[in-house]
Amino acid sequence: MSYAIPFAGPPTVGIRGSDLRFPVRRIYTIGRNYAAHAAETGLGGAGGSKPGISLKPADSVIPGGSALPYPPGTAQLEPEVEMVAAIGNGGADIPREAALDHVFGYAVGFDMIRRDIMHACIADQHSWDLCKSFDGASPIGDLAPAGDIGHPASGAITLAINGAERQRGDLSELIWPVAEIVARLSALSRLEPGDLIFTGTPKGPGKVERGDRLEGAIEGIGSLAIAIA
Numbered sequence: 001m002s003y004a005i006p007f008a009g010p011p012t013v014g015i016r017g018s019d020l021r022f023p024v025r026r027i028y029t030i031g032r033n034y035a036a037h038a039a040e041t042g043l044g045g046a047g048g049s050k051p052g053i054s055l056k057p058a059d060s061v062i063p064g065g066s067a068l069p070y071p072p073g074t075a076q077l078e079p080e081v082e083m084v085a086a087i088g089n090g091g092a093d094i095p096r097e098a099a100l101d102h103v104f105g106y107a108v109g110f111d112m113i114r115r116d117i118m119h120a121c122i123a124d125q126h127s128w129d130l131c132k133s134f135d136g137a138s139p140i141g142d143l144a145p146a147g148d149i150g151h152p153a154s155g156a157i158t159l160a161i162n163g164a165e166r167q168r169g170d171l172s173e174l175i176w177p178v179a180e181i182v183a184r185l186s187a188l189s190r191l192e193p194g195d196l197i198f199t200g201t202p203k204g205p206g207k208v209e210r211g212d213r214l215e216g217a218i219e220g221i222g223s224l225a226i227a228i229a
Contacts, residue, residue: 011061014142025194027056029111033175033200040203051176060137067229068136070210074114080201081159081167081216084109085178086143090192099182100151105143108216108224111198112137141224155219169202
């Protein structure tokens with residue numbers, strides 16, 4: 001097949017212990033999926049607002065070890081450390097009890113957000129798209145295959161900025177665990193191989209600056225480090 005313009009193919013993510021790459025089709029993000037973070041946003045906690053769903057462009061993916069140029073149009077860039085679930089088998093209306101069979105593996109990701117733009121969008125009742133859609137907005141580490149690590153339901157999830165811990169939570173605190181997320185998403189739109197799902201962040205996200213080093217880790221899954229340029 002020939003193309004009218006240069007085309008480099010889909011973005012890809014590394015796979016731990018393999019020379020193969022995981023092609024990225026679509027990125028879903030789940031918001032307010034930890035009650036403590038939902039409460040600190042003022043948008044509802046446990047018993048309040050349900051987790052929300054948004055989308056990011058696939059070409060916002062960058063690998064660990066990258067330098068992320070500080071994005072334009074913002075004075076408040078914030079990372080949110082999240083467990084990322086990668087879909088290996090597609091489907092629609094996937095039942096919760098079968099949902100984990102569709103997950104290829106897991107990684108550590110940063111959902112980078114232009115928080116000031118997000119607040120302006122909320123105030124104006126506009127879409128949040130621009131606050132999460134920019135070059136480098138989705139750093140992600142290598143995928144750990146579920147065949148190697150299983151499906152983690154608990155374990156510490158942390159983010160440190162310049163060596164100082166900023167966020168800490170546990171995967172057991174997810175309001176919607178991965179099986180529930182996959183079931184709900186697949187009832188709204190067919191999931192396909194290559195889809196990535198950022199599953200939500202614990203409390204404590206805050207502003208980062210040029211020159212900062214971000215280090216995330218999830219027990220049993222792996223780690224991720226980038227710098228802000």
